[in-house]
Amino acid sequence: MVIVGGGFGGLYAARALRTAPVDVTVIDRANHHVFQPLLYQVATAALAPSDITAPIRWLLRKQPNTSVLLADVQGIDVARRIIHARGASRPIEEPYDYLILATGSRHAYFGHPEWEPLAPGLKTIDDALEIRQRFLMAFEQAEACDDKDERDAYQTFVVVGGGPTGVELAGVIPEIARNAMRADFRRINTRRTRVILVEAGPRILPLFPEDLSGRARRDLEALGVDVRIGAAVTRIERDAVFLGETRIAARTVFWAAGNAASPVARSLAVPLDKAGRVLVEPDLSIPGHPEVFVCGDLAAVFEREGALVPGVAQGAIQGGRTAAGNIVRLLRDEPTVPFRYLNKGNLATIGRSRAVADLGFLRLCGRVAWWFWLFLHILYLAGFRNRLSVLVQWGYAYFTYQRGVRLITARGSGSLLRR
């Protein structure tokens, strides 16, 4: 059988099949699993890419029934049960008897794909490196600038989207600018850095209870973030963002506002929802193909009437395990079971020492929530080395206010340096 995708869904499905009587092939176009909840820390130069990644092969090395294939899946032929992919040395046609599809989502621009080069999103390590480069280059450009208005525009960062990623990105930027960067620049005052968080809905962190949303907003404002709710982006230009008719002069925009499911879903020829997610059966299989399962961000699963399972790590992990379990049941000629999502809670950090946590039975905020967040993330980080390295980096960043990974790679900066 084949698992497509080495994110949370695919990885935990593979692990759940460790002792199952099947040969498992995991296909991913990257050689590494990414611990996505910490991507924003790579994007803001706090952690190195290798701190939050581990080779998929290495994570599954102790499962003799599992092999890993580096390939970019182009489509699934569900009638012939074949996967079409680009491989490392040639095109691949990989047959399957059972399939788990967990290729996740990319960011979406609500019908404005032309905004992507101006406002990069944050899903992969490459996205994080792109954002890190723009973030660091903005300070370089401000420092090199003679015009006050242009300099102000370089010192203004707009983050679009008030979900956890947007809140986490917006929350760390002021602290980096004020503390880590301050001594390094001679012409600009890095304390004048502006961060604007834009959310189209009525409040930030809409998945959280209202009181935690409010607390998060006050925490962000205390850090100096300008939070604009009910504000929809209508236009993005090279040096400005428009909220309705209001023009904000800003040279750097980050996008954390929308998701669209991976286009591989379309090749299944089954009904999709508006965001391109597969409308799966309760057991996560697809209509008419009980041998094909979809989980994680690629699946639209209803937790209860009208409420989708959120596109978070826990949803993907639990979905992957359910899909794997159902394949084992099919092998034993047992009936499959429906997916039941256990909401373990929601967490978002705000800057370097605060967070909000909704555990259902308990709501935490401030410093307590931050320590809880730290503990959980260290616990879940895949692989021993990463845990230790991340602790070292966080300890360093926390106690010195310095950022450890302020690296603009030459290829990147070279292309940005102008004649």
Add this chain to the structure above:
Amino acid sequence: MVIVGGGFGGLYAARALRTAPVDVTVIDRANHHVFQPLLYQVATAALAPSDITAPIRWLLRKQPNTSVLLADVQGIDVARRIIHARGASRPIEEPYDYLILATGSRHAYFGHPEWEPLAPGLKTIDDALEIRQRFLMAFEQAEACDDKDERDAYQTFVVVGGGPTGVELAGVIPEIARNAMRADFRRINTRRTRVILVEAGPRILPLFPEDLSGRARRDLEALGVDVRIGAAVTRIERDAVFLGETRIAARTVFWAAGNAASPVARSLAVPLDKAGRVLVEPDLSIPGHPEVFVCGDLAAVFEREGALVPGVAQGAIQGGRTAAGNIVRLLRDEPTVPFRYLNKGNLATIGRSRAVADLGFLRLCGRVAWWFWLFLHILYLAGFRNRLSVLVQWGYAYFTYQRGVRLITARGSGSLLRR
């Protein structure tokens, strides 16, 4: 005054001017200083790029007389005393009264520039990432391969050049393949990985005494490296390297064989040597321009009759300090002093537990030399965070035989995945 280049030469020149009565501007096209002696560890996935780099701004943040400019210098107008560069937001014309030029060298292909895409060299972080990607992708391609000969070619690595970089690269590959990679692959036997080190001269490590060269060669051979001396590369193709008439089927070639000075030297309009280095005066100034100094790999300085100061970190550090000192002397109307190179010795590691060290008064080899190498490199690594992080990574790699940073970035692997 201006320093061009934030490598060892430029950085130590800037530090030497910390208390001098001058305004110093350091210009580099990268935002970071690279600890070049450990680049091969990034190239072989042992260390992360951020472990061996630090922002130049950050390294110089406590020098109020020093500012840093991110810009790619295109040429020097020595008559008008102006530097032409591409800046972060616009072209730059930076005037100077005194200048230290320390832009280093790139690898050279002995009149075969067409070899560069087939055999990348190792000078910058981007070079190291390119080599890391090819190194890791070779195993992926071998695993995906159905043809035995093609698989063998993917499992064969040729390193051209028997200096310290070539020896260090060649020495770590067999150990990674045999230990760190072994459990991860299902189809290939990573222990069958071949490494061939090619040196055109009569012995490897020509800057070392003959007995240490011999010991290094025996150590490499004990690790399984096929050392070919007196063997000149005559041709490189996509799937083979030719030594004279001998064809070696190999898909991955790394170049550590030759240097050419940075082309900025040509704009000085002074005599250069064959490798493009500036033939400087004994005080490191250039003929006819006592206000312009050149140091590091860009300068051709004679230690004694016929013996050039080698292009190593110590040569650049000492040259940078001499150039800085001479500018201070000129400001005080004192005569400049000639550069005296103090050879502190030569070091090269072989694999994960051996090294050779020539300290002049003492020659070390084997495990003792390796511990000495470790101590020295930790000591010299710029910045506290890096030291600690590198120790963690090394400790991990040493005791588990695992490699920590086996990351193929999506952009890279994407372009290598084929239809």
